[in-house]
Amino acid sequence: MASAKTAQFSQTEQDLAAFAKVLSHPARLAILKILAAQNACICGEIVEVLPLAQSTVSQHLKELKTAGLIDGTIDGPKSCYCINWKAFEKFNAEFNSLFSSLKTTNEKGCC
Amino acid sequence: MASAKTAQFSQTEQDLAAFAKVLSHPARLAILKILAAQNACICGEIVEVLPLAQSTVSQHLKELKTAGLIDGTIDGPKSCYCINWKAFEKFNAEFNSLFSSLKTTNEKGCC
DNA sequence: AATATTCATCGTATTTATACGATGGTATGC
DNA sequence: GCATACCATCGTATAAATACGATGAATATT
Numbered sequence: 001m002a003s004a005k006t007a008q009f010s011q012t013e014q015d016l017a018a019f020a021k022v023l024s025h026p027a028r029l030a031i032l033k034i035l036a037a038q039n040a041c042i043c044g045e046i047v048e049v050l051p052l053a054q055s056t057v058s059q060h061l062k063e064l065k066t067a068g069l070i071d072g073t074i075d076g077p078k079s080c081y082c083i084n085w086k087a088f089e090k091f092n093a094e095f096n097s098l099f100s101s102l103k104t105t106n107e108k109g110c111c
Numbered sequence: 112m113a114s115a116k117t118a119q120f121s122q123t124e125q126d127l128a129a130f131a132k133v134l135s136h137p138a139r140l141a142i143l144k145i146l147a148a149q150n151a152c153i154c155g156e157i158v159e160v161l162p163l164a165q166s167t168v169s170q171h172l173k174e175l176k177t178a179g180l181i182d183g184t185i186d187g188p189k190s191c192y193c194i195n196w197k198a199f200e201k202f203n204a205e206f207n208s209l210f211s212s213l214k215t216t217n218e219k220g221c222c
Numbered sequence: 223a224a225t226a227t228t229c230a231t232c233g234t235a236t237t238t239a240t241a242c243g244a245t246g247g248t249a250t251g252c
Numbered sequence: 253g254c255a256t257a258c259c260a261t262c263g264t265a266t267a268a269a270t271a272c273g274a275t276g277a278a279t280a281t282t
Contacts, residue, residue: 005271008162009137017137024132025240026120029209036213043259051119056241058260077249077258083213092210098140099203102147102194116241136270154229167271169230188228188279226281231274238269244262251256 016098019091022067027052028060032083035070041081127209130202133178138163139171143194146181152192 006014022028030050035041043061047054061081064070068087073080117125133139141161146152154172158165172192175181179198184191 005162006137009141013137013140017135017140020131021135021239024128024135026117026124026128027240029124029128030120032213033216037216044257047259051116052240053242054259055243055261059241062260074248074259079259085214088210088213095206095210099199099206102143102199103196105144105148132269138270155227158229163270164272165229166231166273170270173230185229185278190229224282226279228279229277231276233272233274235272236270238267240267241265243264246261247259249256249258252254 016094019067019094022063022069025060027057028064031057031060031064032069035081035083043079043081046081127205130178130205133174133180136171138168139175142168142171142175143180146192146194153186154190154192157192 006017009017027050031046034046034049038045043054043058046061047057050057052060061070061072065072065081069084069091070081071084117128120128138161142157145157145160149156154165154169157172158168161168163171172181172183176183176192180195180202181192182195
């Protein structure tokens with residue numbers, strides 16, 4: 001049955017969990033770093049750097065794109081990817097909100 | 112073969128990905144909220160609130176504990192869990208570091 | 223001592239994630 | 253037109269995550 005119970009949690013929790021899942025693989029973190037550092041963000045360049053097959057990298061790119069974290073534009077036979085900074089800022093803010101809300105709700109501690 | 116290639120990435124990327132994975136399930140986010148809000152953090156109380164079986168909740172608690180995000184102390188027949196705020200702050204800082212480093216490495220953008 | 227309560231662990235079923243090769247589609251170059 | 257380069261998608265195999273019931277260990281209660 002796996003994670004069929006996911007739907008029974010709040011929308012905020014689901015959204016944050018989904019975003020965390022995108023960041024939960026080192027390859028996707030590496031891709032984000034590459035995209036942030038370079039201005040030319042061709043898929044082929046990422047494939048050369050990462051220890052993964054082209055199809056696997058393409059799959060990770062798709063997940064990042066589905067999550068809205070990156071944009072992809074077709075540039076002739078090549079594909080150019082770049083970080084969607086607007087979405088990125090939104091997620092960054094949501095994470096900070098999570099952390100700060102956890103901290104503020106805690107008063108005395110227990111253990 | 113799944114994620115056997117994980118070991119070929121940097122330690123930092125692996126650590127951050129592992130932490131993100133802990134946060135990538137709504138049940139674990141909900142547990143963290145409960146632990147932050149309450150001072151009494153008995154496993155049974157969490158089970159009552161969440162739409163999950165006791166064994167499943169215990170499993171999520173174990174993962175949070177393995178990640179170092181929470182501490183658990185045996186209190187008679189009951190178990191008391193609470194957030195490890197020191198580890199929590201560390202992870203919070205690492206996330207902020209990730210976000211800010213991505214932002215600073217980006218200069219012109221491309222797309 | 224016997225029973226009940228609380229929870230961790232084990233075993234297992236199911237879903238999801240990861241990874242690759244193969245294929246096909248699109249545009250470029252000859 | 254034909255070959256080449258680039259990349260997305262498909263199909264598939266394997267690993268990991270999720271969830272639950274059952275069991276057992278430890279303490280508390282009667």
